[in-house]
Amino acid sequence: MNELDWGDLRHALAVAEAGSLAGAARGLGVNHTTVLRRLDALESRLGARLFERKRGGYRPTDAGEAVLAHARHMADRVHEIEREVLGRDRELTGLLRVTTAFVVMEHLLPEPLAAFASAYPGIEVEVVENAFLVDLSRRRAEVPGQALAQREADVAMRLSRQVAEHLVGRDLGMTQCRVYACRGSTTLPQSVTPLAELVRDAPWVAFEHDQQGRIYDRWMQTQIEKAKVRLRVDLFNAVAAMLHTGIGVGVLPTFMEPNHPGLIAVSDPIPELAAPIWMLTHPDLRQTARVRAFMHDVGDALTARLANG
CATH class of the missing domain: 3.40.190.10 (Periplasmic binding protein-like II)
Structure with missing residues (x-):
């Protein structure tokens, strides 16, 4: 049997998660014919059908479930390697993605972000105004040519009384x-x-x-x-x-x-x-220089802002 291609497995995972070729294509940033081609190639290498093509979408077969279980484990290992590599970054340069709620971005972040951008001109901050905490342990769906460091988010800010146990960070203060x-x-x-x-x-x-x-x-x-x-x-x-x-x-x-x-x-x-504002990251990224600088400088500024009402 020919050697399996991780890219093919990643496309199969996307089909399983989306339940359709179109959904997988949107998530991966490719067209649906590419997804179909990669799925066909994987099934051909394995000599087994991995999905049943039903009217309601793509449903994994027994063989597909077995392959997908291994593929998910492989995906976790890939993400773990990427996080470890990123966590060793000591330079105050590069891209830093921050996800937060729109209301926090508009009313709390402008001045601290401007001050941070002025203090660290080598860091490019990209803010995604998102009210829901993304999975910081996962990269966003890869597209051809996408750099390793392009993650879903490096830092998340969340108005919440509960945070995921696998993330680390700081409570910036209470909101009323x-x-x-x-x-x-x-x-x-x-x-x-x-x-x-x-x-x-x-x-x-x-x-x-x-x-x-x-x-x-x-x-x-x-x-x-x-x-x-x-x-x-x-x-x-x-x-x-x-x-x-x-x-x-x-x-x-x-x-x-x-x-x-x-x-x-x-x-x-x-x-x-009443709820606290949390600033969170993944444990593997907390020693990354740009993440550490952001959480310290912007975190301190927001803590002071919230303490003053």
């Missing part, structure tokens, strides 16, 4: 949330009001029904279930934009206040919505 209204409105509260009264009497700008992953979503589903909801949006920035119109009240992190002088807090901080 309050209910806000348009300043000067004649139809909305203009001073701190008991939350029960706000839920009972005020119109609300809430989050969309389908959101359940964030503590804010779960809080709204239970606390303002019977409130008068005027409209629903998906992001804090959208909530703030609507609050400026005077359409209702809504929940925002208090760190947004400096950028929204046209809004006024009409509740005390809500204990159930």
Whole structure:
């Protein structure tokens, strides 16, 4: 039997994860004919069909499940090697990918990022505004010619009470949330009001029904279930934009206040919505010079910012 090609196995893994050629192609950044060609080549080398082509997509056969199990183990080893190599990098140069939520990027990161970029001109920081913590132990789907160091993310910033145990990092400080209204409105509260009264009497700008992953979503589903909801949006920035119109009240992190002088807090901080901001990386990368510098400098700046409210 001819020697197996890791590239073929990687394409098969992508098909298994996506359930289709088209999905695998999108994830790998290639066209679907390339995926089909690599899958056919692998099946030919093995002399076995690895997937059943069904109307609902590609489903692994028994032989396919066995091959995929070994391929996943190989993938983990490949990623481990890459992380170890990257972790030995001692130079304050290169690309550093950071993933965070849009609201953190807009309201907390600009000044610390600008200061970091000025202090370390050899480091190129790329920020991906993503509310969900990516798997830092995995690289993004490879495409032809992609460099080894191109990872999904090197550092993640997350508003959460829980973080993955396999990641390391630092708690930068607590964030608080309050209910806000348009300043000067004649139809909305203009001073701190008991939350029960706000839920009972005020119109609300809430989050969309389908959101359940964030503590804010779960809080709204239970606390303002019977409130008068005027409209629903998906992001804090959208909530703030609507609050400026005077359409209702809504929940925002208090760190947004400096950028929204046209809004006024009409509740005390809500204990159930207090959450820390974490800065995280993979253990194999924490000694990388650029990661260490970023987590120290930007982390210290954000810790000071959060401590000052």
